[in-house]
Amino acid sequence: MVTNASYSGVNSGIQVAQNYGPINAxxxxxxxxxxxxxxxxxxxxxxxxxxxxxxxxxxxxxxxxxxxxxxxxxxxxxxxxxxxxxxxxxxxxxxxxxxxxxxxxxxxxxxxxxxxxxxxxxxxxxxxxxxxxxxxxxxxxxxxxxxxxxxxxxxxxxxxxxxxxxxxxxxxxxxxxxxxxxxxxxxxxxxxxxxxxxxxxxxxxxxxxxxxxxxxxxxxxxxxxxxxxxxxxxxxxxxxxxxxxxxxxxxNQASVSEAVNAFIRHKVDSLAKKKRYDERITAIVKHHLLSNSQDTFLWVALVWKNLDQTPRWVDVTKKLKTFPPGLDALYRQMINQVRDSVYTELCKRILGTMTAVFRPVTLCELKALLEGQNDGFYDLQTLFDMIGVCGSFLTLRENTVTFVHQSAKDFLLKKASNEIFFRGIEAEHHAIFVRSLQIMRKTLRRDICGLKSPGFPIEQVRHQDLDPLATTRYSCVYWVDHLRDSQSNEDPDPDIFGPVDLFLQQNYLYWLEALSLLQSLSEGIAAMLRLDLLLQVSSHCDFKDLPY
Structure with a gap:
């Protein structure tokens, strides 16, 4: 069966695809x-x-x-x-x-x-x-x-x-x-x-x-x-x-308590060896953690991480007083530290973006999403340092940024949203949606990975071949999701579909090629179905001419 689809703009022309069915293939x-x-x-x-x-x-x-x-x-x-x-x-x-x-x-x-x-x-x-x-x-x-x-x-x-x-x-x-x-x-x-x-x-x-x-x-x-x-x-x-x-x-509090205590002893001993604590300081640290953990492994892990990042010359006994008992109290203390930091605006932007994204993101993906949103943002090293400032909420492992625990994201959404989201969570999704369109329009192009063969087997595409898509892979898959969550169900904004129209006219085929390289074509199909529903909800938007 041969199917035709016509497109306008940069991708103008008749696109022909031949489909003999999956069984014959x-x-x-x-x-x-x-x-x-x-x-x-x-x-x-x-x-x-x-x-x-x-x-x-x-x-x-x-x-x-x-x-x-x-x-x-x-x-x-x-x-x-x-x-x-x-x-x-x-x-x-x-x-x-x-x-x-x-x-x-x-x-x-x-x-x-x-x-x-x-x-x-x-x-x-x-x-x-x-x-x-x-x-x-x-x-x-x-x-x-x-x-x-x-x-x-x-x-x-x-x-x-x-x-x-x-x-x-x-x-x-x-x-x-x-x-x-x-x-x-x-x-x-x-x-x-x-x-x-x-x-x-x-x-x-x-x-x-x-x-x-x-x-x-x-x-x-x-x-x-x-x-x-x-x-x-x-x-x-x-x-x-x-x-x-x-x-x-x-x-089973007694069993859990003993397990947490064993965890504390193990972590403090490793910390004392690294920081060269004497017996007195080691005992003070251990006593503080044992007395304030409330049988919560995560609280111990977060305090230990903070102490691990504290220089040896800092008075540990004074530092311990900045860690209140209880997860929520500790998270509140960390929010206060972010608020009082000279990097407060950038840290809040990072936390807001991480709270809104739909999966953990790489450093370069996060950098691309943040660029243009904050004048104080410069390079990957700055971003790396800022994640350290947000360390009780975020962690970086193998170049991927994620929350230390679901409870950290829950706290930001439920108990600190007014401090993190400048104009609400919908505005955060809107900013990521707008930035995603900008990233894709700037990055996507024909044969972006230089394979030079339309029929190149996807199984033979090496990971390094996809480097040109490193900054845009998140945006390619999730931009429609952010558009959806940026809109009020009661009063969707019809003006938002103008940039979408322009993107589809000029970059639609490049986007499909990128999705194919990322092995995410099925996600693209689902995104188009969600976009169709959004367009129908907006009664002011004439979507009959959109090219898909």
Missing amino acids: NLSQPETLLDQACLRDLRTTSPRDDKERIKKTNGGLLKESYRWILENAAFKNWRNNQSNRLLWVRGDPGKGKTMLLCGIIEELMLLHEDTATVSFFFCQATDMRINSATSVLRGLIFSLVEKYPSLLRHVRVRYDSAGKDLFEDVNAWSALISIFTQILEDSSLESTFFVIDALDECRDGLQDLLDLIVENSTAQKTRWMVSSRNEYEITECLDSATQVAPVSLEL
Whole structure:
């Protein structure tokens, strides 16, 4: 079938695309390549890499901080398949749930290496790629088929005719449920532990995910472990489930307290060695942390990080007095420090941008989004230094900026929004949308990566070939999302669509090429559908001539 589409502006002309259908195309490709393509499209993230990243971000996994759970009666009964098949670890923010599950996963993999499979997923609300029910299910399936390649046939049955859309269109959840059910019924699948961290950070489809967990928790070959905050929707659903064993961190306060104390002793000893504290200073630091942690791992980690960045000549005893007990009080203190800093405007701009973006961003992506918004901003080194000033909220690892914890973003949104957002969160989204259009119009061009071949296989594009897209990859994928969130549902601004019209007329094909190189064409299709809805909402906007 041949399809035509006409465009005006710089991209003017008739574009011709030939589509013989996915089945015919597949016949010419070796099965191995198709398996690889299927796995690549199924993958949203690597749960194993996520676990290692989380461990490194938190300074490594200390066995003394989680071994108490291994002797917990509910855990032992669950692990040994004696009664309850669903274990639910619940607790307030910062209590160490994620690191606890990291430790449990490693113990399970060690204890059941030859007798069971461990499939796990870490939800993260600040990253749209891993904060939905479909991404969780894709991650669990990916883990299983990665270990048992023969199970991929259950995915290929549907994938061969649908391609990547199978995992991302409006029917993705139903399709994934069907595939997941077939995999669980496969006789080659051995006993399996499913572990999902941070259910409360699932922002899309949480109820569907909860229903899936509850319905499958009674299956004979599976055992489930989940963690979450004490939130009503999750509590209501899991409290009513059969064969569920809740492990409340608040009700196990003595065990958690001892785990936090072990964590404090370990961190202070390493700090004392690095800073060459004498015994008196070491004892003072340790006593302050033990007395004020309120059994919260995150509080200890944030204070330790601050002390670690404090020069040796600073009076540590005075510095300790600037760390009030409790997460919210500590965050408030850090906001006050940002406010009193000579870099306050730039720090607030960075925090505002990071609060509004839909995934963690690289340094160069953040620099591009900030340029033109603040006269005090100059280069990557300045940005690096400013992230250090915002250190209790943000962290930088492997050139990527993210929040130290979901509670940090929650605090900024709920308790410090008036200080961070100059004109409200919608204005922040609007600024990112406008800047994204500017970045793309300035950067995108024909054959941007210099491949010099329209039919160049995407599998052969090297990571370094994509360097010209380094500053614009975030904007290419999320500019429509920021446009959507910049508009009031009650009174959308029709004037905003003028720049959109101009961008589509002059840069549409370049944008599609960039999305193809970034392997994000499906995201582009979804963005166009969202843009269509936005245009329809704005009754003042005549969108019939827009080129898509």
